[in-house]
Amino acid sequence: MIQGRRLHVEYLPxxxxxxxxWFSGCSMFRMVRVSVTAWSPAESTVExxxxxxxxxxxxxxxxxxxxxxxxxLSAEGEAVPGTYAWDDRTMTFTPFLPLDRxxxxxxALLKTAEDKYGNNLEADxxxxxxGARERDRPLLLSATPEDGSMVDDPYRQIILEFSESLDRxxxxxNFSISPDPEGTFSWNGNDxxxxxxPDRSMTAGEEYTVTLGADVSDRYGNTMGTEHMFAFSIGADxxxxxxxxxxxxxxxxxxxxxxxxxxxxxxxxxxxxCFWNIRAVFSEEIDIAVLETGITLKPAVxxxxxxxxxxVFLLRFDRLPVYDxxxxxxxxxxxxxxxxxxxxxxxxxLFKSDGPGSLPPSVExxxxxxxxxxAGTLTxxxxxxxxxxxxxxxxxxxxxDIYVRTAEGAAIEKKTFxxxxxxxxxxxxxxxxxxxxxxELSPAAPAPxxxxxxxxxxxxxxxxxxxxxxxxxxxxEMESGFADSLGNPMDGGWTMQVNVINS
Numbered sequence: 001m002i003q004g005r006r007l008h009v010e011y012l013p014x015x016x017x018x019x020x021x022w023f024s025g026c027s028m029f030r031m032v033r034v035s036v037t038a039w040s041p042a043e044s045t046v047e048x049x050x051x052x053x054x055x056x057x058x059x060x061x062x063x064x065x066x067x068x069x070x071x072x073l074s075a076e077g078e079a080v081p082g083t084y085a086w087d088d089r090t091m092t093f094t095p096f097l098p099l100d101r102x103x104x105x106x107x108a109l110l111k112t113a114e115d116k117y118g119n120n121l122e123a124d125x126x127x128x129x130x131g132a133r134e135r136d137r138p139l140l141l142s143a144t145p146e147d148g149s150m151v152d153d154p155y156r157q158i159i160l161e162f163s164e165s166l167d168r169x170x171x172x173x174n175f176s177i178s179p180d181p182e183g184t185f186s187w188n189g190n191d192x193x194x195x196x197x198p199d200r201s202m203t204a205g206e207e208y209t210v211t212l213g214a215d216v217s218d219r220y221g222n223t224m225g226t227e228h229m230f231a232f233s234i235g236a237d238x239x240x241x242x243x244x245x246x247x248x249x250x251x252x253x254x255x256x257x258x259x260x261x262x263x264x265x266x267x268x269x270x271x272x273x274c275f276w277n278i279r280a281v282f283s284e285e286i287d288i289a290v291l292e293t294g295i296t297l298k299p300a301v302x303x304x305x306x307x308x309x310x311x312v313f314l315l316r317f318d319r320l321p322v323y324d325x326x327x328x329x330x331x332x333x334x335x336x337x338x339x340x341x342x343x344x345x346x347x348x349x350l351f352k353s354d355g356p357g358s359l360p361p362s363v364e365x366x367x368x369x370x371x372x373x374x375a376g377t378l379t380x381x382x383x384x385x386x387x388x389x390x391x392x393x394x395x396x397x398x399x400x401d402i403y404v405r406t407a408e409g410a411a412i413e414k415k416t417f418x419x420x421x422x423x424x425x426x427x428x429x430x431x432x433x434x435x436x437x438x439x440e441l442s443p444a445a446p447a448p449x450x451x452x453x454x455x456x457x458x459x460x461x462x463x464x465x466x467x468x469x470x471x472x473x474x475x476x477e478m479e480s481g482f483a484d485s486l487g488n489p490m491d492g493g494w495t496m497q498v499n500v501i502n503s
Contacts, residue, residue: 033122034060034115039107041129049131050098054082054107056125057090060115067091070113070121075103101131102221131220138218139163140228143210147230154201154237154339155284158210165191167217174213179206191219200310201285201338202234237339241284243331246349248272249279249314256329256349266350273355274323275487278303278315284337285310294332299325310338320487321353323360359407360491361484364456366476367401367449370465378449386499387474389432395466400476401448402459410484412457414441420482423463424475425500432472432500438462472500 038057046052054073064086073080073093082095099105106128111121142161145151158177171194172185181198202208212228248254254276259267288307295315297303302318321327329349336342367378370389378401381387400423404412418439425434440460448458480493 032060032119034058034062034113034119035122036109036125039125039127042127044129045132046101046129047132049101052099054093054095055090056107056109058115059089060117060119061089062091063114063116063118064091066112066114067109070110072106072108074106074108075100080105099131102219104128104130134220135222136164136218137222137225138166138216140212140224143228143230145232148232150233150235152235152238154204154234155198156202156232156234157198158196160194160196160212162192162194162218164218166194167219167221170215170217170223174216176211176213178209178211179203181208201237204234204236204339207231207233237284237337237341239284240341240344241282241286241335241337242343243347244281244283244311245279246329247279247281248276249316250276252279256351259348259350261346261348268326269349269351271355272321272327272351272353272358274320274353274358276355277317278329279308280313280315280331282311282313282337284339284341286313286335286337288313290336294335296328296330296332298328298330301327320489323358323488323491324352324354326350326352356408357410357486358488359405359410360488361407361410361412361482362405362490363402363478363494363496364405365401365403366496367403368398369400370396370398381476381496381498383496384499386501388501389465389467390502395433395464398463398465400461400463401443402461402476403448403452403456404459405453405456406484407486407488408455410486410488412441412459413485414439416482417441417459420479421459421461422475422477422479423461424477426473426475432465432467432474434463434465434474436461436463467500467502474498474500 037059040055041052068084080095082093085092109125111124113121144159181200181202183196183198186195209231214227215223217223246256256269257267292305301321303315306314331347333346334342366381368381443460452458476496478494483489
């Protein structure tokens, strides 16, 4: 008789669980370590780095939280922020900003990442990649003015041509000129030609030294490696100044054309807005005191001359020009630059102040609600009309709808209207009384009849009226100081007088 060891009762549940799992084919435990089976970018040098996808594909379904906590993408030790997305076993990391082809990136996933069963990554995953980079240093091909040359133009541009496209910031940080006239940079289409334009005139007889630091670099971070210097001198300025442009300061694309006194046709620029100011740009530095005595504006309009820079000046109107008026702006031939060179030729600019935004507001129609013959209708009021009102009714509430045409983009402001509008009655027998008690802009109910046109605005004036005896005169008045929201003043005052009689 074979005697076996007695199985302890306390192990029976565990044994039954194992037997059940064996026959059912279920996998209760997964002890295989997970691995990264594919990644992107897979290469170490990427041609289109800015648009490439950063992905990891795993050998098993992963615990997303642990993977995202264990993953990092960094450039020179700085973490790259971004967002995560999953497609089955593949994780995609999308940076907030495009990757820089000049940087080297490290994609890392620590082995603390787990699959859905808690199994760790078998080893840390690390992959380094960067943008495709060429290693050629940028070369300075040419520089003007030439080294040791003398130039007459005190605003001479400095033009630098390179063998390839540059990183603009590296140029700004490594360019200097001494003495420094200060200025602005501009570039050609592929950033291989840089132009420095002085803001101030350079001094005659002075030598200027331009220095390009060794760290001027191309778009791939390759530096020139050596410093470049060249110098040039400024000769006596003999060039005559000229007017580069006369424009609207508020609308620089609106340019005034000069009138040629030698031809038989006047050159007039139409469409000038009265609320614009004039911007004058010269080719060379002009003393504002010289310019003040060399400008003539007809008809005369008060203005203040301001210096925006040594070549740019502003004529700021103290009072608006008159609408629909032909103006003549003349710059005298004796206007000279700071070196004493005069223009030598008079410049005249003719412009008409008839822009669509400068149309003065005008009253075009007045409608009165107190029609005595037909209830619920409105009466058109004309200057010196007879308006028949019934007496003995006591005070009645009436309204006047006043249609005002305004300039393009302008509106009527309630406060301005109230300050300049009035209705009054005059007679010797106390024929009727009238008092205002409210003003509405663009009233809704009852709707104005007729509906206002696109460039009209309706102002409804509410009044209390009481008629006694004949005769009387009612006067509606808008004072001449009334203006719209753009500051366009009414062309003189407006007055309407109506004869009031009893029906």
